[in-house]
Amino acid sequence: MSSDSATTGQRGRPRDPDFEDRVFDTVVALYVAHGLDGVTMGAVARGARVGKASLYMRWEDRDSLIRDALAARIVLDTGVDTGDFRADLRRLAEQMLDMLWTDTGLAYMRRIIDSSVHPEVFRRGDGSSPIVLDARRLVRNAIERGELPRGTSPTVLMDMLFGASVMHASITPPGLRSVAQERSADYLDALVDAVIAGATAHAR
Amino acid sequence: MSSDSATTGQRGRPRDPDFEDRVFDTVVALYVAHGLDGVTMGAVARGARVGKASLYMRWEDRDSLIRDALAARIVLDTGVDTGDFRADLRRLAEQMLDMLWTDTGLAYMRRIIDSSVHPEVFRRGDGSSPIVLDARRLVRNAIERGELPRGTSPTVLMDMLFGASVMHASITPPGLRSVAQERSADYLDALVDAVIAGATAHAR
Numbered sequence: 001m002s003s004d005s006a007t008t009g010q011r012g013r014p015r016d017p018d019f020e021d022r023v024f025d026t027v028v029a030l031y032v033a034h035g036l037d038g039v040t041m042g043a044v045a046r047g048a049r050v051g052k053a054s055l056y057m058r059w060e061d062r063d064s065l066i067r068d069a070l071a072a073r074i075v076l077d078t079g080v081d082t083g084d085f086r087a088d089l090r091r092l093a094e095q096m097l098d099m100l101w102t103d104t105g106l107a108y109m110r111r112i113i114d115s116s117v118h119p120e121v122f123r124r125g126d127g128s129s130p131i132v133l134d135a136r137r138l139v140r141n142a143i144e145r146g147e148l149p150r151g152t153s154p155t156v157l158m159d160m161l162f163g164a165s166v167m168h169a170s171i172t173p174p175g176l177r178s179v180a181q182e183r184s185a186d187y188l189d190a191l192v193d194a195v196i197a198g199a200t201a202h203a204r
Numbered sequence: 205m206s207s208d209s210a211t212t213g214q215r216g217r218p219r220d221p222d223f224e225d226r227v228f229d230t231v232v233a234l235y236v237a238h239g240l241d242g243v244t245m246g247a248v249a250r251g252a253r254v255g256k257a258s259l260y261m262r263w264e265d266r267d268s269l270i271r272d273a274l275a276a277r278i279v280l281d282t283g284v285d286t287g288d289f290r291a292d293l294r295r296l297a298e299q300m301l302d303m304l305w306t307d308t309g310l311a312y313m314r315r316i317i318d319s320s321v322h323p324e325v326f327r328r329g330d331g332s333s334p335i336v337l338d339a340r341r342l343v344r345n346a347i348e349r350g351e352l353p354r355g356t357s358p359t360v361l362m363d364m365l366f367g368a369s370v371m372h373a374s375i376t377p378p379g380l381r382s383v384a385q386e387r388s389a390d391y392l393d394a395l396v397d398a399v400i401a402g403a404t405a406h407a408r
Contacts, residue, residue, distance in 0.1 A: 035239030110318050111311055117236060119378060132375055145253060154369065156391075156398050163367025164360065170316045171336055174323060185316045187360075194360050198402020 002196035020072075022048040022054070027069035032106045036114055036121060039066055063121045072110045074099070076131050085142035090192045092135055093161050097184055100169035101177065109166065130160050139199075149200050164191055220356055224276075226252040227259065231273035236310045240318055240325060243270055267325045278303070278312045280335050289346035294396045297341055297365050304373035305381065336362050343403075353404055361403035368395055379395065 024163050027048035028182045030038045042148035045052040058063040076095045080088050115122040168187060172180045180187075213349045231253035245266050249256040263269040280299045284292050303309045319326040343358035372391060376384045384391075 017231075029242070034241050037238050037241055044303060089299075106317055106321060109313070113313050113317075116374065116378060118309060132371070153374075153394060157393050159368035159371040160364045160398065160402070163369070163371035164363035165367070167336070167363040167367035168321065168359075174320060189356060190360050191363070194357075194364065194402035194405065197405030198364070198398035198400075201398065201401030201405065 005075060016050070016171070019050060019054070022067075023050060024072055027066060028073055028103055028107050030170075031066065031070070031110060032103045035110060036066070036118060041065070046148040048164065052080075066121065067123075070107055070111055073104050074111065077136075079137060081141060083137065083145070085145075085147045086192060086196060088138050088142075089161065090188055092138070093165055093188050093192060094184070096162055096165045097169060097188065100165060101181055109170065132162060149195075152199050157195060160195045161191070164195070172189060220254070223252075223254060225253060227269070228273040228276055231270060232277055232311050235270065235274070235314060236307045239314060240270070240322060247270070250330060264399070270325065271327075272312075274311055274315055277308050277316070283338075285342060285345060287349070288349045288398060289342065289349075290400060291402065292390055293365065294340050296342070297369055297392050297396060298388070300335075300369045301373060301392065303351055304369060306386055314376065336366060338365070352400075356403050361399060361401055364399045364402060365395070368399070 009084055023044060026044050028040055030047060039062060044050075044065065045055055050051055055065065058163055059068065074090065076099065080091055082088055099108065111122065135158050136154035139148065139152060141149055143152055158167050159196045168180070168191075227248060230248050232244055234247055234251060238334075240370065243258050243266060245256055249259055259269065263272065279301065280296065284295050286292055296363045303312065315326065339362050340358035343352065343356060343361055347354055347356055372384070374393075
């Protein structure tokens with residue numbers, strides 16, 4: 001659905017092309033700062049400077065708004081499959097780590113937790129699983145090409161790759177964040193090598 | 205401080221040996237369900253069936269109560285150092301994974317995020333870093349004993365170990381949790397092997 005239908009109301013209000021962007025930005029910011037309880041239709045309307053009625057024209061309720069906003073913002077390009085497994089893996093980890101330094105990354109982590117705690121808000125598969133499941137495809141393809149030994153565990157491999165990225169970003173104290181970001185390339189190289197060596201050692 | 209001093213008020217109220225346990229349980233439950241905003245002195249008092257005044261006798265404010273409760277409940281025995289690196293690592297990962305299936309684990313993950321977002325509540329080092337820093341000691345000791353090659357990165361190794369555990373526990377859908385818990389031993393064996401192989405391959 002285009003945002004026009006939500007913002008060009010019956011009373012002929014002007015089109016508001018940034019409507020969806022502002023709403024989604026506000027949802028992410030509120031969610032990161034206050035968690036689920038902080039994301040109310042009223043707070044989103046105030047933060048995004050839109051009418052509460054226009055929110056309800058577009059989204060049935062608060063939960064569907066949160067799901068849409070997070071799905072739109074938490075995006076990794078897992079379709080990458082160049083045929084060079086190490087390069088694909090590094091690109092995936094780099095996207096993940098880049099995201100994790102931002103508010104979107106904090107929202108990603110909050111959603112992982114809340115998917116366990118609040119199944120009434122997030123559906124099965126709203127957590128991190130789509131990204132991880134997609135990424136496992138890379139492993140299976142690399143096994144078929146013979147780049148990885150049969151018996152390589154996609155689960156252990158992707159858990160290590162994404163999990164280490166999450167740990168790295170989240171335990172770096174705010175004061176050291178800019179230094180860690182500068183050194184991201186070295187960290188990613190070491191991580192990808194370790195993950196491949198580890199996951200394939202077990203299979204050989 | 206013993207809980208007696210908090211609960212034996214000047215008016216000679218009966219001792220309440222479970223005071224601290226009930227308060228900490230309530231803090232963890234509220235924090236897991238609602239995040240920081242849900243943990244108010246009033247909500248804790250109601251949930252734990254204690255007087256608000258008795259909370260303020262013991263804790264200056266909400267933030268110090270949260271810090272104390274989470275520090276008391278989120279505990280891994282990182283002091284383990286038997287001299288067998290693989291066994292130590294497996295025991296550490298097992299403790300982490302066991303914790304992650306519980307409310308305490310969800311609180312641990314929430315605290316990691318909130319340590320970034322709310323430095324006014326959590327101090328530097330309140331996040332996951334104490335556990336991870338302690339664990340890195342194991343790696344350094346194993347290097348000194350010659351069990352691991354010099355050049356092994358304690359950072360990458362522990363990021364993979366703890367990060368994979370976090371991913372594994374958090375992306376398992378609630379319906380598959382009991383199956384995954386039954387298979388924990390296999391997962392831990394594969395993970396610890398992969399982590400050691402990966403972290404040491406890079407150093408050799």
